[in-house]
Amino acid sequence: MRTLFAGGVVFVGGRFCRADLLMEETRVMAVDRGLDRSDVDRVVVCEGRVIAPTFIDLHTHLRYPGVDEDDDPTSIARAALVGGYGVIVAMANTQPPIDRVERWREANSLFATLPIEVVQAATVTLGREGHRLVDFERLVDAGVEIFSDDGSGIQDSSVMRQALVASAEFGVLIAQHSEDAALAAGGVVNDGVAADALGVASIPEVAESVMVARDIELLKGIPGRLHLQHVSARESLNLFRQAKREGLRISAEVTPHHLLLPDTRVLGGDTRFKVNPPLRSVPTQMALLQGVLDGSFDAVATDHAPHPDSRKRGSYQEAAFGMVGISEAMPATWTALWRTIESGERRKLGSDLASPEWIALGRLLSCLTSGPAEVLGRSIRLAPQARADLVVIDPSAEPREIPSRWYRSGNSPYRGEMLIGRVDDVFLAGRQVVDEGEVVDA
Ligand SMILES: [Zn+2]
Structure with missing residues (x-):
């Protein structure tokens, strides 16, 4: 099974790059621009979205x-x-x-x-x-x-x-x-x-x-x-x-x-x-x-x-x-x-990957991925041969309440809170476990 994450921005080694990511079975095979779509089983369209560990x-x-x-x-x-x-x-x-x-x-x-x-x-x-x-x-x-x-x-x-x-x-x-x-x-x-x-x-x-x-x-x-x-x-x-x-x-x-x-x-x-x-x-x-x-x-x-x-x-x-x-x-x-960053009106992330909002997103993703990995003495990187543990996120998703239906406990402080951005898809060792915010296979 070959899956191509196409047209998104990939977070690699603390930086963003516009690239496609090819995943085969449990591994990342390639991260590069314009990867061939003809020979894959599935294309995940990632326009406007970010792929991160x-x-x-x-x-x-x-x-x-x-x-x-x-x-x-x-x-x-x-x-x-x-x-x-x-x-x-x-x-x-x-x-x-x-x-x-x-x-x-x-x-x-x-x-x-x-x-x-x-x-x-x-x-x-x-x-x-x-x-x-x-x-x-x-x-x-x-x-x-x-x-x-x-x-x-x-x-x-x-x-x-x-x-x-x-x-x-x-x-x-x-x-x-x-x-x-x-x-x-x-x-x-x-x-x-x-x-x-x-x-x-x-x-x-x-x-x-x-x-x-x-x-x-x-x-x-x-x-x-x-x-x-x-x-x-x-x-x-x-x-x-x-x-x-x-x-x-x-x-x-x-x-x-x-x-x-x-x-x-x-x-x-x-x-x-x-x-x-x-x-x-x-x-x-x-x-x-x-x-x-x-x-x-x-x-x-x-x-x-x-x-x-x-x-x-x-x-x-x-x-x-x-x-x-x-x-x-x-x-x-x-x-x-x-x-x-935005004191008033919110707007979508722009196209300039060096803008303050992209830098802020990079800091956040570092604090969720490579930073804690280093605290654990590990290193993670979406590079060829790495295990395909990855998320597809939409940082520009409109403010909304995140449904917390997986909690049995009611003590969420975010109930009623309008939050920007969302985690769309999650893959662990190449297997999709979350699809559009829903657990599918776990
Ligand atoms: Zn404590």
């Missing part, structure tokens, strides 16, 4: 093993496919947590049946309690590449230091949910208007940046690798940039919801917008968007966190933290980036 999410909550969940790995994997993802990193704050080899193996054996690749993280500390390190040697031997206590930050500086030493010794990544528990205690929203209006305690930006500062200090002199999860504070981004300039082995992700949704969304008390770290002020959002546009951030990661409605009910104080959003990640982030 499938996306990688560094931060998904797959909720397995879990208790009383509506969503499960199968439904979440389908939602991820619709979002254009081929690989997701599953967090380890499950019930019980993935803090030993047996649990990690058990989760992996289930994930092997899913249509997408799951990279399962393990916790950094036993029981995710922040006191004693897990058995890094056994877990790394079993195949674990990423360790994270996500859901909470590692408070004890000595434990964090030991974790970074283990990272250096075993060549693995420590991903940190940077949050000082004392500064965040009891908080549920950003400080300022949100906390004042709802009369609740806040999680200020400094609760994050103070831990980022500490971890960067700890990393100096240790050749370990630190990844900053869901960066939401201006000062965290500044510290991260400085650390990168100094040559530390550090990477960072930002979420679509922190880029698109300001803290004023919580004013009505809608618990769909309750998330940790909380939605921030517009000036912080602008700073984070700049961090995507200038290439500071390595990745846009979703922090996709399904909850059954029962856990999102009740007051803002009582409801659980977390939102879904893996199906809408690309359009949500693209919409946020568009607003920085």
Whole structure:
């Protein structure tokens, strides 16, 4: 079976080029202009559309093993496919947590049946309690590449230091949910208007940046690798940039919801917008968007966190933290980036591939593909002989609500949100799994 993606723009090695792409069985065979159409079985017309590698999410909550969940790995994997993802990193704050080899193996054996690749993280500390390190040697031997206590930050500086030493010794990544528990205690929203209006305690930006500062200090002199999860504070981004300039082995992700949704969304008390770290002020959002546009951030990661409605009910104080959003990640982030370029009327992407909007789209696609791949120590590129894991996206698709019918959980912050752009088709190893936004074969 030979398929030609004709007349589109291909994202190769961080750049756009006008070219056709020929796929044969599971592989990319050629990327070039004017490829011969006569000898192919199928032509996918890609005028006005972009062909890119499938996306990688560094931060998904797959909720397995879990208790009383509506969503499960199968439904979440389908939602991820619709979002254009081929690989997701599953967090380890499950019930019980993935803090030993047996649990990690058990989760992996289930994930092997899913249509997408799951990279399962393990916790950094036993029981995710922040006191004693897990058995890094056994877990790394079993195949674990990423360790994270996500859901909470590692408070004890000595434990964090030991974790970074283990990272250096075993060549693995420590991903940190940077949050000082004392500064965040009891908080549920950003400080300022949100906390004042709802009369609740806040999680200020400094609760994050103070831990980022500490971890960067700890990393100096240790050749370990630190990844900053869901960066939401201006000062965290500044510290991260400085650390990168100094040559530390550090990477960072930002979420679509922190880029698109300001803290004023919580004013009505809608618990769909309750998330940790909380939605921030517009000036912080602008700073984070700049961090995507200038290439500071390595990745846009979703922090996709399904909850059954029962856990999102009740007051803002009582409801659980977390939102879904893996199906809408690309359009949500693209919409946020568009607003920085186009202050008023939206228009279609022009033909000049060097224009600011194309550069912005390139930054976004890097943060969804090659950036997270590098964090995982991989490289991906749509070149001949590469596995044909690719998406066809329409960046100029009219603003619309993305139907999130694959979610069983109702905690999508994008319900009712008009988003620009869409993921049309997804192919994994040459097999079409999403057609016009619908899962077809997974
Ligand atoms: Zn987290």
